[in-house]
Amino acid sequence: MSQVLLKERIRLRTPAPIPRELLPLGQILDGDCIEAMRSLPDACVDMVFADPPYNLQLGGDLARPDGSHVDAVTQAWDKFDSFAAYDRFTREWLTEARRVLKPDGSLWVIGSYHNIFRVGAMLQDIGFWILNDIVWRKANPMPNFKGTRFTNAHETLIWASTGEKAKYTFNYRAMKTLNDELQMRSDWVLPICGGPERLRKDGHKVHPTQKPEALLYRVMLATTEKGDVVLDPFFGTGTTGAVAKRLGREWIGCERDGTYREAARERIEMALPLDESALKTMQSKRTAPKVAFGTLIETGWIAPGTVLTDRKGRHTASVRADGSLVSGTQGGSIHGLGAALQGAPSCNGWTFWHLQHEGELKPIDAIRQLYLLATEP
Amino acid sequence: MSQVLLKERIRLRTPAPIPRELLPLGQILDGDCIEAMRSLPDACVDMVFADPPYNLQLGGDLARPDGSHVDAVTQAWDKFDSFAAYDRFTREWLTEARRVLKPDGSLWVIGSYHNIFRVGAMLQDIGFWILNDIVWRKANPMPNFKGTRFTNAHETLIWASTGEKAKYTFNYRAMKTLNDELQMRSDWVLPICGGPERLRKDGHKVHPTQKPEALLYRVMLATTEKGDVVLDPFFGTGTTGAVAKRLGREWIGCERDGTYREAARERIEMALPLDESALKTMQSKRTAPKVAFGTLIETGWIAPGTVLTDRKGRHTASVRADGSLVSGTQGGSIHGLGAALQGAPSCNGWTFWHLQHEGELKPIDAIRQLYLLATEP
DNA sequence: GCCACAAGTGAATCCCGAG
DNA sequence: GCTCGGGATTCACTTGTGG
Numbered sequence: 001m002s003q004v005l006l007k008e009r010i011r012l013r014t015p016a017p018i019p020r021e022l023l024p025l026g027q028i029l030d031g032d033c034i035e036a037m038r039s040l041p042d043a044c045v046d047m048v049f050a051d052p053p054y055n056l057q058l059g060g061d062l063a064r065p066d067g068s069h070v071d072a073v074t075q076a077w078d079k080f081d082s083f084a085a086y087d088r089f090t091r092e093w094l095t096e097a098r099r100v101l102k103p104d105g106s107l108w109v110i111g112s113y114h115n116i117f118r119v120g121a122m123l124q125d126i127g128f129w130i131l132n133d134i135v136w137r138k139a140n141p142m143p144n145f146k147g148t149r150f151t152n153a154h155e156t157l158i159w160a161s162t163g164e165k166a167k168y169t170f171n172y173r174a175m176k177t178l179n180d181e182l183q184m185r186s187d188w189v190l191p192i193c194g195g196p197e198r199l200r201k202d203g204h205k206v207h208p209t210q211k212p213e214a215l216l217y218r219v220m221l222a223t224t225e226k227g228d229v230v231l232d233p234f235f236g237t238g239t240t241g242a243v244a245k246r247l248g249r250e251w252i253g254c255e256r257d258g259t260y261r262e263a264a265r266e267r268i269e270m271a272l273p274l275d276e277s278a279l280k281t282m283q284s285k286r287t288a289p290k291v292a293f294g295t296l297i298e299t300g301w302i303a304p305g306t307v308l309t310d311r312k313g314r315h316t317a318s319v320r321a322d323g324s325l326v327s328g329t330q331g332g333s334i335h336g337l338g339a340a341l342q343g344a345p346s347c348n349g350w351t352f353w354h355l356q357h358e359g360e361l362k363p364i365d366a367i368r369q370l371y372l373l374a375t376e377p
Numbered sequence: 378m379s380q381v382l383l384k385e386r387i388r389l390r391t392p393a394p395i396p397r398e399l400l401p402l403g404q405i406l407d408g409d410c411i412e413a414m415r416s417l418p419d420a421c422v423d424m425v426f427a428d429p430p431y432n433l434q435l436g437g438d439l440a441r442p443d444g445s446h447v448d449a450v451t452q453a454w455d456k457f458d459s460f461a462a463y464d465r466f467t468r469e470w471l472t473e474a475r476r477v478l479k480p481d482g483s484l485w486v487i488g489s490y491h492n493i494f495r496v497g498a499m500l501q502d503i504g505f506w507i508l509n510d511i512v513w514r515k516a517n518p519m520p521n522f523k524g525t526r527f528t529n530a531h532e533t534l535i536w537a538s539t540g541e542k543a544k545y546t547f548n549y550r551a552m553k554t555l556n557d558e559l560q561m562r563s564d565w566v567l568p569i570c571g572g573p574e575r576l577r578k579d580g581h582k583v584h585p586t587q588k589p590e591a592l593l594y595r596v597m598l599a600t601t602e603k604g605d606v607v608l609d610p611f612f613g614t615g616t617t618g619a620v621a622k623r624l625g626r627e628w629i630g631c632e633r634d635g636t637y638r639e640a641a642r643e644r645i646e647m648a649l650p651l652d653e654s655a656l657k658t659m660q661s662k663r664t665a666p667k668v669a670f671g672t673l674i675e676t677g678w679i680a681p682g683t684v685l686t687d688r689k690g691r692h693t694a695s696v697r698a699d700g701s702l703v704s705g706t707q708g709g710s711i712h713g714l715g716a717a718l719q720g721a722p723s724c725n726g727w728t729f730w731h732l733q734h735e736g737e738l739k740p741i742d743a744i745r746q747l748y749l750l751a752t753e754p
Numbered sequence: 755g756c757c758a759c760a761a762g763t764g765a766a767t768c769c770c771g772a773g
Numbered sequence: 774g775c776t777c778g779g780g781a782t783t784c785a786c787t788t789g790t791g792g
Contacts, residue, residue, distance in 0.1 A: 120494025178671030
């Protein structure tokens with residue numbers, strides 16, 4: 001590593017990235033997820049997707065420390081014990097998840113009303129910063145047979161960054177495209193996992209709570225980049241792995257049940273990765289190559305002296321050779337002058353300023369689009 | 378009282394009911410809700426509906442893309458120093474709510490991801506038993522203006538009994554009728570409170586977070602009987618009181634803000650019948666299922682990489698992972714790219730684009746029909 | 755009166771890289 | 774850490790205005 005780069009890393013307190021070959025990519029770690037995660041280095045994964053047990057009877061993990069028998073009379077206290085035990089378990093795996101996450105990574109957890117409130121409160125306590133709660137609205141839920149409550153027709157996911165100020169990945173444009181050019185909302189309507197997707201053996205479900213691949217597809221497409229590493233501490237039959245493989249993401253799983261591990265391996269083996277061109281998604285302007293207004297002047301797409309107006313013709317300005325605008329005695333960048341004339345704190349000059357083009361009044365952003373199209377490789 | 382009844386009460390440890398004239402029915406108690414609730418006897422109300430502060434923790438100002446200013450919740454009542462302070466507050470009012478609830482009564486709380494996980498965990502800790510979590514899917518939520526997250530399009534309600542073995546009221550039949558003879562689900566689509574229902578004074582909303590009457594209507598119709606007493610510790614402008622009056626329930630409110638109390642009194646006095654549109658909304662069928670093209674990709678009905686053509690095979694395009702299409706150097710949504718390739722101002726991509734399906738060239742709309750058929754409840 | 759169009763608004767944890 | 778400034782970013786619905 002060059003001295004310059006090394007110094008830069010030290011200055012930014014950014015640890016060197018973990019070499020990929022040191023990570024168990026594409027592997028299902030055997031055993032308890034907390035132990036398994038402890039075998040991973042700090043800050044090595046880009047996303048954690050967790051589908052923890054919902055119920056409070058978690059067997060070995062949640063046995064009382066002293067192994068004492070619970071008397072039926074003390075049932076109320078037992079509940080408190082169960083919640084406390086579940087909370088301890090939750091704190092432990094969330095803490096490990098936080099440790100292995102890169103600072104700019106994010107966490108997803110899915111749960112139902114039995115556990116999601118405890119998980120959500122705990123992850124806030126630990127320092128995660130909730131970005132959204134997402135409702136998976138099941139298109140075809142199981143009815144409430146006894147007619148005693150509302151049909152439980154949804155599950156809740158929490159998406160959280162590693163802290164209030166932390167950066168995170170959100171592929172806004174891809175989500176908007178996926179949702180017919182409307183912003184993707186926090187409620188997702190998706191069918192439950194059934195049909196050929198549902199893993200079965202001898203006519204029985206292999207896993208009781210197999211999640212639909214569509215759910216993981218949206219999660220990963222929204223909040224990871226191609227090549228990112230996704231960790232699933234409750235791997236089950238490997239939905240996370242299968243979708244990661246399809247979408248060109250790396251994955252690591254933890255699962256202590258051998259039957260699930262075996263089913264997951266087989267399944268992921270069969271999954272087909274998408275090819276490069278299909279994986280490309282609509283990119284936002286933020287990540288698109290930047291074009292300065294001055295470039296349009298230099299390259300002759302807009303001539304110096306051109307008169308720009310706002311959409312209503314209330315303000316006019318003239319383009320100068322250096323790409324600045326002048327309006328009366330005021331001058332400035334397309335953004336600065338637009339803001340000044342409106343008395344606004346800020347202004348996107350690209351959409352504020354218009355010009356006559358082919359008989360129509362068009363925002364100068366349209367000219368930029370033409371330029372981009374023409375110079376596209 | 379007969380000896381038999383008295384013995385029965387003793388056996389069931391059921392205290393004699395509180396005489397109604399000792400309760401402040403139809404009154405808004407002035408002051409802090411915890412103090413106000415302490416003035417009520419034990420086990421005297423059938424339902425508590427609570428809309429506590431959400432502890433939003435908002436940052437600076439937020440502007441819309443057009444530069445206008447978003448009117449945020451900046452009231453002092455939503456400010457807490459820390460999660461710990463919020464938790465203390467939550468524990469106190471929940472404890473009082475539990476005390477004043479009859480054993481067979483139930484609790485409703487509404488919140489957002491900022492607070493609902495803490496409230497949910499706390500009420501479980503205190504001994505409440507969650508019966509359902511309900512998602513209020515807003516028909517018209519505020520968008521995410523900066524494109525940084527999923528549009529926060531829902532709020533969460535928790536419905537809980539006083540304990541695991543407690544009885545509770547659930548009017549199954551009424552809910553099924555309200556939902557066009559289908560079981561009422563845990564996700565409710567309702568518009569936010571606006572229009573003539575929204576209380577305004579001098580052109581400004583009286584309360585920043587007034588809840589729609591349709592929401593309270595469904596809550597009360599589902600989980601109380603006529604004549605039941607409903608307590609709202611965070612009464613605000615009295616949506617709970619207005620709906621209770623409409624539905625023949627008794628109500629008690631707590632509110633420390635005089636302006637809110639005054640507005641609530643006036644409003645409940647008027648007891649305007651729910652207007653036609655609100656009623657219609659409440660009783661309408663679920664919204665027609667809308668399927669985005671992206672959903673067909675996520676759910677595997679159309680694979681990324683699939684080649685689409687128009688009916689005559691003049692144009693071809695390839696499907697990408699986010700549901701966008703790419704044709705040569707051009708990309709876009711099914712509608713946008715269709716329009717661009719034809720040089721048309723607009724295009725219905727669903728009927729324009731076709732694919733080979735079972736040996737025939739079919740419009741992609743046919744696949745959407747198959748998907749709808751398969752996921753129909 | 756009606757239609758077309760413009761303007762306003764709702765519980766919101768709402769930018770980010772360069773220097 | 775900070776500031777500075779370029780420039781990216783909205784959906785459904787209601788109300789008001791002008792013709």
